[in-house]
Amino acid sequence: MATSTIILAYLTAWSVYDSAHYVANIPADKITHINYVFANIGTDGRIALGDSWADTDKPFDGDTWDQPLRGNFNQLIKLKVKYPHVRTLIFIGGWSGSTNFSDAALTDQSLSTFATSCVELVTKYNFDGVDLDP
Structure with a gap:
């Protein structure tokens, strides 16, 4: 089985506040994947935006x-329109965002709820997948 090289960029939501690292500055011609950090798991066991202002509300040029x-x-x-080879993943959890992970994975029903919410977020925001950091 042939394997291909993955060249991953790690983009934090909070970069737009402190260091002004923007998506537009990513050398997308040199990478294959972007892990966007972080989404959380809500108390209802569903994926939740980590920072709605940075994620979906902050206006950029244009x-x-x-x-x-x-x-x-x-x-x-x-x-991704400009560089269709780039795959994006939403990172779920992390140091402070994985508090509810155990509850989300506790039962078949809670896991199904969590998985369904992941598919909904991936579909709604055109991500290619999720990466779990419990």
Whole structure:
């Protein structure tokens, strides 16, 4: 079985605040994947946005006040149009976002709820998958 090299960029939601690292600055011609950090697991066992302002609301150049999606998620969609080989994954959990992971994985029903919510988020925001960091 042949394997291909993965060259991954790690983009944190909070980069837009402190270090001004933006999706537009990612050298997408040199990478294959972007892990976007972080989404959380809510008390209801469903995936939840980690920072809705950075994720879906922050306006960037060219955005309008009335468009349905802005933020890093929209920027990632635009990047994937320009570089269709790039795959995006939403990182779930992390140091502070995995508190409810055990409850989400506790029963078949709670795991099904969590998995369904992951598929809904991936579909809604055009991600290619999830990466769990429990």
